[in-house]
Amino acid sequence: MTNPLLSTWNTPFEIAPFDLIKDEDFSPAFEAALAEDLAEVEAVATNADAPSFANTIEGLMKTGQALDRVAGAFYTVAGADSNPAREEIMREMSPKLAAHGSAIYGNKQLFARIQAVWDQRDSLDLSDEQQRVLMLTHRNFVRAGAALEGKADARMKEIKSRLAVLGTEFTQNLLADERDWFMPLAEADLEGLPDFAIAAARAAGEEKGQDGPVVTLSRSIIVPFLQFSPRRDLREKAFAAWTARGANGGDTDNRDIAAEILKLREERAQLLGYETFADYKLETEMAKTPDAVRGLLMDVWEPAKAQADKDAEVLTQMMHDDGINADLAPWDWRYYAEKRRKAEHDLDEALLKPYLQLDRMIEAQFACANRLFGLEFAPLKIPLYHEDCRAWEVTRNGEHVAVFIGDYFARGSKRSGAWCSAMRAQAKFPEVQAPVVINVCNFAKSEPALLSYDDARTLFHEFGHALHQMLSNVTYESVSGTSVARDFVELPSQLYEHWLEVPEVLQEFATHAETGEAMPAEMLEKVLGAANFDMGFATVEYVASALVDLAFHEGTAPTDPMAKQAEVLADLGMPAAITMRHATPHFAHVFAGDGYSSGYYSYMWSEVMDADAFAAFEEAGGAFDPEMAKSLEANILSMGGSVDAGELYERFRGRLPGVEALLKGRGLAA
Incomplete structure (x- = not known):
């Protein structure tokens, strides 16, 4: 056949x-x-x-x-x-x-x-x-x-081959740890969990072949458990498993793999005449040098850590008020932060989540794309690789633009995280081809599927990447869509997140799963008012990861990455109750391939631009200003990598941005 x-x-x-x-x-x-x-x-x-x-x-x-x-x-x-x-x-x-x-x-x-x-x-x-x-x-x-010639040429081939094998092993080890671990919950263990978290735990139990609910290492399941469960012992057990991914010993341990990857990257860079891998990697990015990256990250680290330290004092006192006379631990932070958010902003995630239905949020991201760029989305019935997948034809003025596929639910066969990829990229050479773009997420499956606000932001983020692919209008595939500098690629995705925060978008699409009623004005005001809540924590866990990544690659490759990680965090004065967002053994961005190696800072670099770029809309006619939308498409979304990233941004904004808009956007400005 x-x-x-x-x-x-x-x-x-x-x-x-x-x-x-x-x-x-x-x-x-x-x-x-x-x-x-x-x-x-x-x-x-x-x-x-x-x-x-x-x-x-x-x-x-x-x-x-x-x-x-x-x-x-x-x-x-x-x-x-x-x-x-x-x-x-x-x-x-x-x-x-x-x-x-x-x-x-x-x-x-x-x-x-x-x-x-x-x-x-x-x-x-x-x-x-x-x-x-x-x-x-x-x-x-x-x-x-x-x-390269001779021995150097042969060694480079060996290094590339070995790195490919190691990256695959790292990914599969992580998937195995995530797939194999789960924590069964007795009915009594569900105390304090909101209905959506219980439903997700029951669905996860069914997927794992269990008779009752379970907690898995899917972020959309474990984070709500850490937020709402009053059982400190169970939170500690779940958090320990979550942070131990890739570091459990045995065949799926990633620590030696990470060390070998770092050593081979250093050798690869030196074969090409660079002192360090960071020098090699950053040469082609907007940042250009390790010093520029460190400068940005430290500009953000100091105010973020100061805010996190203040928040830790408040959360510690809350825990002591509960009769727990211990130091605030990482498995305590989300629980007490959620209680604090409810107390200070009168915003209860359990009451908010029914207003954030997945289907309605998908409609919202499509509606924003329609208003901004004239795109229309019609459901497609086509064979796909999993029953959870959905597809839409994307058109503009009746002309085919792209096919968009969404695969939204967590399952044991899917690696963690969220991503966008093009099964086929836009090009006009050697013949015209329209893109086929897919967004993959890991939301908890329930009926109806409900999102946290962070989940909804992830949905918009990945769709921003999809728009970069779908609106690409270049001749050659090698510069199409997201084929841009790594520290520029997150600009369209992070910029699109801002439209989730536009009040009129939430007013129209944030409707209650049972009553169909729009989100009350009072709740909407609280949601937007709490947008920067706990931003010290979020910024610290991210920037710590980016600084560890940079340290791994800007000097001699460490023989013991875990010791190097500990040294960097100690030098930073990492708050004891916050961990890296991605510790070394499960830092797939950095070790599953070269994509974000020495480049995890890219999200922050892009955020400097996205905060400034959305301010351009606000300074004009508002979030849906048609002239700004045309400029965004013409100067950024349609251009792919056909022009230097810095030049593209200057065409759009007239200048390059400073860090001020980012700090203001995160609520960390002095």
């Missing part, structure tokens, strides 16, 4: 035929696609004609289309609906894909042609986007080691 992954996809919008694909199809499809891609690349490298932009740079961009299709389908299901067969395929393919990349970037004939085109760039009649694509292609090859 024909392998459906390698056949023509006669499906709506040429989406992967998930109803036909079997796990046993992936490996042979990968093998065939890898071989085809190498042959296509070799044809470019050995072209007898003199090197030109068309036959070399564009020629390279025509290669690998079958591989893109196979990888797009596989990694979608591998991340969001894994199983033992798919995990084995990941382990099998990681070193092969790394070797494949090394073969292309190490192809001396190919790099000689790219270098020749680069050398004559000033005499070529290239568009601005073509000049940018040429620069990025040449730079990517150089940074991948294409200019």
Whole structure:
């Protein structure tokens, strides 16, 4: 039988035929696609004609289309609906894909042609986007080691292969720890938990094959438990399991893996002539240098820690008033912070959550996109990889723009967190292709599905990434959508979060799950008034993670990352009752791949811009000002990486921002 992954996809919008694909199809499809891609690349490298932009740079961009299709389908299901067969395929393919990349970037004939085109760039009649694509292609090859020779070249290939294996192991170990642990709850243990948390715990119990409710390590389940359970012993047990992910000893322990990854990254950077991995990684980002990153993070750390220390005193007194004469612990913070929020803002998460229905919040994110950019969303009935997935066709003025897929609920087969990816990116070369974009989240499943305010913000955040993909309007896929500097990529996503806080949006879409009534004006005022509540805690746990990441990569690689982590936190004076948002053994942003390595600061760097960018709307005609929306699309969302990120922001705002808007937005300004 024909392998459906390698056949023509006669499906709506040429989406992967998930109803036909079997796990046993992936490996042979990968093998065939890898071989085809190498042959296509070799044809470019050995072209007898003199090197030109068309036959070399564009020629390279025509290669690998079958591989893109196979990888797009596989990694979608591998991340969001894994199983033992798919995990084995990941382990099998990681070193092969790394070797494949090394073969292309190490192809001396190919790099000689790219270098020749680069050398004559000033005499070529290239568009601005073509000049940018040429620069990025040449730079990517150089940074991948294409200019290395002999032993250095061979060692670089070994390092890349080993890093690919280690990143896969790190991810799968973390997934195993998250999937395997759960804490059964007796009926008496449900005391104090709101209805939505109980419903989520029961649903999780069913998913785990248990007779009763359970707490799992899904953030959407464990965080409400830590917020509401009066059982300090159970909170401590759950928190210990949550923070021990990847550090439980045995086959799924990630600590040695993290140490080896850091050492190999350092060696990789030094082979390319950089002193440290941070120097190598940050060269292509907006920040440029480790000093610039540290400067931003410390500007935020000081006021955030001061606020957190004040908050800790209040929460400690609340705990003592409960008759617990102990130090405030990390498993106490969320519980007493929730009680404080209810007391000071008269805002009860249990009363708020019924107004934040998932379906209504999806409608809200679509409605905002319609008002801002004229996009319309119509449900699609197409085969997808899991029954929980939903799809919509995105149009504007009757013209097809994209397909958008949402996969919103937590399950044991899905890695934690939330993300956006393009199963197919927008491009016009070698032919026009519209994007297929997916948002994956881990919300607790219930009927109806209810979100916390943080969940709703996550929903809008990931949809901001999706808009960056869907509104992309460039020629070449290599600079399409979110193919931008890592510390710029979070700008559209974090900026879109602001529309959740627009009062008229909540007034229309925050309706009660049972009564259908709109959120009362008094509650709406409390929600918006409490937007910065506990921001000292949130900022400290994030910035601590970013500073540890930077410390790992800006000097000699630590042989014991856990000791280095402890040293950094001690030097910072980390509050005892707050932990890093992502401790080393489960810091997937940094160790599952190179994406955010030495770059976890990017969320904060982007937040400096998003706070300033939304202020531009407020200074104009308001959140839905049509001229600002046009400018945002024209200068940022449609441009992808076709122009330097700093220049794009200046086109939109007229200047680069300072940290003041961020501190004001987080309520940390003096």
